[in-house]
Amino acid sequence: MKYQDYKEYLSPVLAKASDLVMKSGKGCYMTTVEGEEYLDFVQSIAVNALGHCHPKVTEAAKGQIDKLISGSFNLVNYEETLKLAERISRAAPGELNVTFFSNGGAEATDGAIKLAKSATGRPGIISFKGSFHGRTVAATAVTGSNSKYRKNYEPMMPSVYFTSYPYCYRCPYGTTCDECSLQCMRELNEIFENLITPDSVAAIIMEPVQG
Numbered sequence: 001m002k003y004q005d006y007k008e009y010l011s012p013v014l015a016k017a018s019d020l021v022m023k024s025g026k027g028c029y030m031t032t033v034e035g036e037e038y039l040d041f042v043q044s045i046a047v048n049a050l051g052h053c054h055p056k057v058t059e060a061a062k063g064q065i066d067k068l069i070s071g072s073f074n075l076v077n078y079e080e081t082l083k084l085a086e087r088i089s090r091a092a093p094g095e096l097n098v099t100f101f102s103n104g105g106a107e108a109t110d111g112a113i114k115l116a117k118s119a120t121g122r123p124g125i126i127s128f129k130g131s132f133h134g135r136t137v138a139a140t141a142v143t144g145s146n147s148k149y150r151k152n153y154e155p156m157m158p159s160v161y162f163t164s165y166p167y168c169y170r171c172p173y174g175t176t177c178d179e180c181s182l183q184c185m186r187e188l189n190e191i192f193e194n195l196i197t198p199d200s201v202a203a204i205i206m207e208p209v210q211g
């Protein structure tokens, strides 16, 4: 089986990092349809922390499908979901004690933006050059890694400002840790001085590790 034979059926908006067609995964390895094994550092972009097909995960997933395939959470409550919300509340720090369950990263980004705007009553969001936060409209507005992601969708959600990461390994200013004098901090301050006052900013959104 070749990816090229099926490419015409997939939307071209999603660029692919490889043409590999996978058949299965186990732990930290994935195997292609041709039987080649790959050490996997990246699937699910840091979400699949337990690796592929961990027996406890597959057992739980199969068990759930046998019990109830879908219980719309806006219509009914479901025992496992309620218990999970309680466990997250106990694990989360401080007053972070309520959970909104969503389907993936982009929806979580949109939810976080809405929460920040609602909780602060402020319009502005500061994001970072090079960031990726998802493909929904608001997540695209705070994404700064590729102009192609934004092409054809302008105008974006307003009041989003981009600044540079303090990325010492490949410094955006071409300087070194010893010499930089915190230029990234200065760039952020310039946004506050020239573009939006800090008290108009609802949130700063940042990937702790950039994909």
Ligand SMILES: Cc1ncc(COP(=O)(O)O)c(C=O)c1O
Residues within 6 Å of the ligand: 045, 103, 104, 105, 106, 107, 109, 132, 133, 134, 135, 207, 211
């Ligand atoms: C940091 C970050 N946020 C959000 C997303 C979007 O996640 P999803 O594809 O689940 O919508 C990604 C996906 O790569 C991501 O890397």
